[in-house]
Amino acid sequence: MAAFRAELQKAHRRHDLALCLLIPGIVVLWVGGLAPADPEELANGYSALLYSLPVIEAILMPVMMAVLASRLWDMEIKGNTAKLLYTLQSRRSLFAGKVVFGVLEVLLVTVLELACVPVLGRVHGYTEAFPTGQLVYLFVCTLAVDTMLFFGEFLLMLWVGNPLPALCVGIVGALVGLFSAFMPPLASYFVPFGYYIPLSAYEVANWDKATHTVTYGTRPFNWGLLAFTLALGAVLFALAWRKVQDEEV
Amino acid sequence: MLKRCILAENRKLHASPIWAMFFVLPILSATYGTFNYLQNLEILTDGWYSLWTQHTLFYSMLFFPAMVATYAAYLWRLEHLGHNWNLIMASPVPPLDLFAAKFAVVTKLALLTHGFVFALFVFCGKVFAHLPGLPPVTLPLFLLRGLLGALAVIAAQLVLAMVIRSFAVPIFWGLLGGITGIFISSKGFGILWPYSLMQLGMNSNRSADALAGSYGLFAFSCIFWLGTMFLLAWLLLRREDVRA
Numbered sequence: 243m244a245a246f247r248a249e250l251q252k253a254h255r256r257h258d259l260a261l262c263l264l265i266p267g268i269v270v271l272w273v274g275g276l277a278p279a280d281p282e283e284l285a286n287g288y289s290a291l292l293y294s295l296p297v298i299e300a301i302l303m304p305v306m307m308a309v310l311a312s313r314l315w316d317m318e319i320k321g322n323t324a325k326l327l328y329t330l331q332s333r334r335s336l337f338a339g340k341v342v343f344g345v346l347e348v349l350l351v352t353v354l355e356l357a358c359v360p361v362l363g364r365v366h367g368y369t370e371a372f373p374t375g376q377l378v379y380l381f382v383c384t385l386a387v388d389t390m391l392f393f394g395e396f397l398l399m400l401w402v403g404n405p406l407p408a409l410c411v412g413i414v415g416a417l418v419g420l421f422s423a424f425m426p427p428l429a430s431y432f433v434p435f436g437y438y439i440p441l442s443a444y445e446v447a448n449w450d451k452a453t454h455t456v457t458y459g460t461r462p463f464n465w466g467l468l469a470f471t472l473a474l475g476a477v478l479f480a481l482a483w484r485k486v487q488d489e490e491v
Numbered sequence: 492m493l494k495r496c497i498l499a500e501n502r503k504l505h506a507s508p509i510w511a512m513f514f515v516l517p518i519l520s521a522t523y524g525t526f527n528y529l530q531n532l533e534i535l536t537d538g539w540y541s542l543w544t545q546h547t548l549f550y551s552m553l554f555f556p557a558m559v560a561t562y563a564a565y566l567w568r569l570e571h572l573g574h575n576w577n578l579i580m581a582s583p584v585p586p587l588d589l590f591a592a593k594f595a596v597v598t599k600l601a602l603l604t605h606g607f608v609f610a611l612f613v614f615c616g617k618v619f620a621h622l623p624g625l626p627p628v629t630l631p632l633f634l635l636r637g638l639l640g641a642l643a644v645i646a647a648q649l650v651l652a653m654v655i656r657s658f659a660v661p662i663f664w665g666l667l668g669g670i671t672g673i674f675i676s677s678k679g680f681g682i683l684w685p686y687s688l689m690q691l692g693m694n695s696n697r698s699a700d701a702l703a704g705s706y707g708l709f710a711f712s713c714i715f716w717l718g719t720m721f722l723l724a725w726l727l728l729r730r731e732d733v734r735a
Contacts, residue, residue: 261660268670272586301553305666309659314659320572405658406565410512413557413662420549421523 245331245339251322252317258310258347265306266354271364272298281456287368288390289444289458292376293317296438299306299355299384300419304435306389308412310347311395313407314340319403337486341479346390356381376443379463383441386468390475391415397482400489413479440464492584496592496655504596509565513604516558520550521611525619539616539626543633546612547695551637553669556686559641560605560648560665563638567652567661586728590649590721597645605634622706633694636702639713642687644668646720647685654727682708 253457273291283290318324327336359377362368398408419436422429447459504510524546528535535541570576570589579589614620634691648670651661672686681687682705691709694701702709 256657261663264667268667271672271674299715302666302672305557305663309663312659313657318706319623404508406561406568407565409561409659409662410508413554413666414515414519415550416511416557416666417519417523417554420553421519424523424527436692 245335246342248426249314249339249343251445253343256313256317257482258313259350260310261306262347262350262354265302265351266358268302269295269298269355269358270362273358280370282438284367286370286371286456286458287366287377288359288373289361290381290456290458291329291362291368293444293458294374295355295359295380296384296442297420299387300423300436301416303384303388303421304415305409305412306351307348307388307391308395308405308408310344311352311392312408314344315396315399316362316405319405324489325491328489333486333489339485344392345389348384348392352381352385352388356384356483365472376460379443383468383471386475387434387437387441387469388438390478392470392476393475393482394434397485400482400485414441431467434474436472436473437467441467441471485488493588493591495579496584496588498596500592500596503566503569504600508560509600512558512561513600513607516554517550517604517608518609518613519704520554521546521615521728524548525615528620538622542616542620542622543612543626543630544695545613545681547608547637547693550608550629551690551695552673553666553692555604555641555689556644556648556664556665556669557662559597559601559645560652560662561653562600563593563645563648564658564661566593566596567649568658571656571658580602586731587721587725590653590724590728594646594721597649598642601641601645602638605638605669609634618634633692636692636709637689638692639710640690640692643685643688643713643720644714646724649725650720651728653724676735682712685720687717709722 251284261353273294318327356377360372363372395408395412398411399405402408418433419438422433422436423439427440430436432452441464443460443463444458447460448457450456520657528542528545546605560602568701570579580586598657602642613626616626644665648661648665655661655664668686669690672681672684672690675684676687676690683699688709690696691701
């Protein structure tokens with residue numbers, strides 16, 4: 243608890259909350275800019291929204307997770323305080339404080355982002371029934387991928403001790419993740435940065451070339467990939483913990 | 492003094508990990524662009540122009556601003572570390588020369604990146620897409636226009652990286668800048684927003700020239716935003732002092 247309180251104090255004037263608020267802002271801007279107008283689109287509104295969100299996430303979240311993870315550890319690098327902390331407090335409490343703080347930030351980003359769904363639905367007047375089950379599934383999947391990426395970036399920060407590689411990996415990951423969405427489905431399974439898209443429960447059911455109208459349909463929840471994402475997140479977490487344990491002073 | 496500052500900035504790039512991104516991002520963009528072009532030959536029938544749109548679409552809209560932001564943040568990070576800020580504030584160098592030197596070096600990197608993008612474009616066009624002849628002369632001109640538009644983005648990112656003492660946040664702002672550029676362009680006001688200028692110059696999402704009839708306004712907008720960012724940097728640096 244003391245370590246977590248210390249992280250809270252370190253976060254003063256770091257404006258991480260403002261960063262977390264940016265994500266729902268972008269979602270509103272992005273999806274709000276595509277506000278449907280005709281009745282057919284309104285009847286498909288939530289489906290279109292839940293189809294678009296994973297694509298937006300695949301672009302933004304790898305970079306956002308790199309930003310959150312790098313800021314958490316970069317202050318120790320810049321202040322050269324890691325050695326001090328390793329000797330002043332237990333490694334377990336140091337790591338737990340960082341991880342709990344980081345995961346809470348990830349949770350906040352995810353909650354705020356998905357809170358936009360009902361808000362946008364109400365603002366635009368979607369006539370489609372609210373898909374509670376699909377939204378909960380999307381929330382779990384988004385949180386799982388975000389956390390997995392966060393631990394990956396945190397591990398990279400611990401390994402390299404410089405935020406540049408973490409950010410570069412985030413940017414390249416976003417690009418590869420986005421591209422994997424347009425590749426054959428099998429290819430997307432090899433790109434963890436873009437797991438938002440194969441985990442999505444929505445797909446294009448029909449695209450009318452003449453009228454340029456898209457109808458979305460649902461597909462079965464991808465429990466296997468979700469379990470793999472959680473397992474990968476756990477492995478990255480364990481590697482990060484091992485790295486903190488083994489670090490020489 | 493400016494020349495010596497540029498030489499110093501260049502030295503910071505020696506053996507820097509930034510070069511990994513310089514090579515990886517364009518290669519990924521070219522790989523995906525070529526793959527997508529070959530998969531959609533029945534729709535993409537404009538030859539070199541079609542391949543151009545596939546190669547540069549995501550690159551110019553989303554990832555170029557983030558890449559430039561990384562270059563800028565990397566160069567300013569070194570000044571934000573330890574006591575380096577006090578060192579540069581106390582050194583007998585006009586502060587704007589520091590900014591101008593970083594601008595020159597990031598512009599050089601952007602120019603090299605553009606050259607690399609074009610080399611990959613020609614290579615993929617000839618080797619994988621088997622396109623006839625050489626690319627039309629308008630395509631390298633699009634690239635030069637894109638570079639002109641990119642100058643405003645470079646200056647804006649350098650100002651952000653100078654003011655925000657974090658490495659990561661300006662990069663995220665760069666990505667967001669690219670996204671705002673897409674929206675503002677889609678509303679038809681792209682010429683007024685610095686992050687849209689590079690996208691408009693590259694002409695990466697349409698076959699018709701996005702700047703037809705508005706070259707003067709485009710050039711004015713590029714110069715205006717560049718001037719504004721330099722003025723902002725000068726004002727900010729004039730107020731800055733050592734942090735005791």
